Amino acid sequence: MSDATSSSEEHGINEIGDVRAWLTGFLARPHQDLGREGNVCPFVVPALRAKTLHVESVGYDSAAGWAGIADQMRCQIESYDGRVWPEGKESIASLVTVLRDMPDHHWPLLDEAQRHVKGEAVRRGLMIGQFHPDCPEPSV
Numbered sequence: 550m551s552d553a554t555s556s557s558e559e560h561g562i563n564e565i566g567d568v569r570a571w572l573t574g575f576l577a578r579p580h581q582d583l584g585r586e587g588n589v590c591p592f593v594v595p596a597l598r599a600k601t602l603h604v605e606s607v608g609y610d611s612a613a614g615w616a617g618i619a620d621q622m623r624c625q626i627e628s629y630d631g632r633v634w635p636e637g638k639e640s641i642a643s644l645v646t647v648l649r650d651m652p653d654h655h656w657p658l659l660d661e662a663q664r665h666v667k668g669e670a671v672r673r674g675l676m677i678g679q680f681h682p683d684c685p686e687p688s689v
Contacts, residue, residue: 564647568604571680572597572645592641601634601642609648611655618648618662622677626670656681 576590577597583589596602605625610617625646634642648659663679670677678686 564649565604565606568645568647572602592643596641596643599635599638599641601638602645603632603643604645604647606647606649609651609655611652615658615661615665618658619665621646621648622662622666623669626666626673626675626677629675630673653683656683660685 572593577588577593579587580589588594593602605628607621607625613620625644629642629644632642632644651659659679659681663677667677680686
């Protein structure tokens, strides 16, 4: 079930494989702590099958702070909005962006950037989330 497409696969970036493993090994499966039947994220399997789940990897600039991450998020929103998704599958289209080489202690900057960009994404009819092992958000 690893049909997530990647624009960085040719570079051999380990993060892309980690994301694919998370998508198929966690999000696309049931979990006992969920409190309901079904997969953790019910949209992952249909998106993988429809080939509307794209994973990209971008470089992380440790000097840019949360504002630099927010700018990158805005660029990815533009990238997402500029894509042509398969007709009838727009509602399950997703773009997952991996920030390469982001050190663990910078993860809170990702949370801060997401807080600043979330409203902009919502006004465009989009969702934006941030995911990392210490993420304070309780769900995907």
